[in-house]
Amino acid sequence: MNNYSIDVEVSEVGPRDGLQSISPILPTEAKKCWISALAAAGVPEVEVGSFVPAKVLPQLADTAELVEHARGIEGLRVAVLAPNFRGAQDAIRAGAHKITIPLSVSETHSLKNVRRTHAQMLEEVSRIAGLIRETPENQRPDFEGGLSTAFGCTLEGPVAPERVVQLAEALMQAGCDEVGLSDTTGYGTPDQVRDLTRAVWRAVGRDRLTGIHLHNTRGQGLANVVAALDVGLRTIDASMGGIGGCPFAPGASGNIVTEDLVFLLEGMGYRTGINMERLLEARQVLRDSLPEEIELYGFTPEAGLPKGFRYA
Numbered sequence: 001m002n003n004y005s006i007d008v009e010v011s012e013v014g015p016r017d018g019l020q021s022i023s024p025i026l027p028t029e030a031k032k033c034w035i036s037a038l039a040a041a042g043v044p045e046v047e048v049g050s051f052v053p054a055k056v057l058p059q060l061a062d063t064a065e066l067v068e069h070a071r072g073i074e075g076l077r078v079a080v081l082a083p084n085f086r087g088a089q090d091a092i093r094a095g096a097h098k099i100t101i102p103l104s105v106s107e108t109h110s111l112k113n114v115r116r117t118h119a120q121m122l123e124e125v126s127r128i129a130g131l132i133r134e135t136p137e138n139q140r141p142d143f144e145g146g147l148s149t150a151f152g153c154t155l156e157g158p159v160a161p162e163r164v165v166q167l168a169e170a171l172m173q174a175g176c177d178e179v180g181l182s183d184t185t186g187y188g189t190p191d192q193v194r195d196l197t198r199a200v201w202r203a204v205g206r207d208r209l210t211g212i213h214l215h216n217t218r219g220q221g222l223a224n225v226v227a228a229l230d231v232g233l234r235t236i237d238a239s240m241g242g243i244g245g246c247p248f249a250p251g252a253s254g255n256i257v258t259e260d261l262v263f264l265l266e267g268m269g270y271r272t273g274i275n276m277e278r279l280l281e282a283r284q285v286l287r288d289s290l291p292e293e294i295e296l297y298g299f300t301p302e303a304g305l306p307k308g309f310r311y312a
Contacts, residue, residue, distance in 0.1 A: 007270040009235040011045040018243035019059045028062040030289035032069045037282035042274040045077040051087035067094040083114045088128040100144040106153035129175020145171030145179045152187030165203045178208045186217025190227035197231045211235030221256035241296030257298040271312045
């Protein structure tokens, strides 16, 4: 894949965030075919899974094998989620390029999601950062602190922007390379996206926050993407078919749809490096693997590409 000309990086999180939220367990070979199809479409980064105990999320028990498979695809950046030190150890051993640890700004959500307080999570971050420093330089993954529920929480309600900023600073001090904003519950609005991004930038620097994870739970997903682009963020998470949502945040469904996101970006003149026709083929690979009762969303796949569609 030739990613040198990309203006906006689309990070596909479906194999992790999408599959963790549905009951059926996809066969490992089906997941590998899907990841390969995403890479063949030009998707530059795929979050292939999460290093959590199989008894917690059996859907993601094969993450190490998926990392190995994805690492064999030239040019593909392989991302994973690791909620604790043990998960980070496994991620480094597997060879992931990027590790994200989720820190919920809502402490109630943190206790539900990872069973740890803010103080305990920051201690985990420090331990992981130390582990990464001890890893040979050419094997060190990038380490991101994901600020979950940054725009609101279904358990606690509103989240104070000042708390988001404080935790962003704490993550950087504990050893993260960067932070990311996550609208876990789909509460966010365009003004919030702009204002919170600028507030975090003032605290940690523009180069330490470049991406955002958005949900479309209340129909604001693509509007929030445009706001993110306007303010200057250049990495957007999305899930093919819009599958996914946090299983520990009631009512938090609906990742933004990768296919609609890429159509939007290319239509706005941003180069993604992604071929829409091949992306729709990757969607069919996923569709063929999922039970029929699992719905895939997206307006672009339903309507098709318009006549004369051109890439940026």
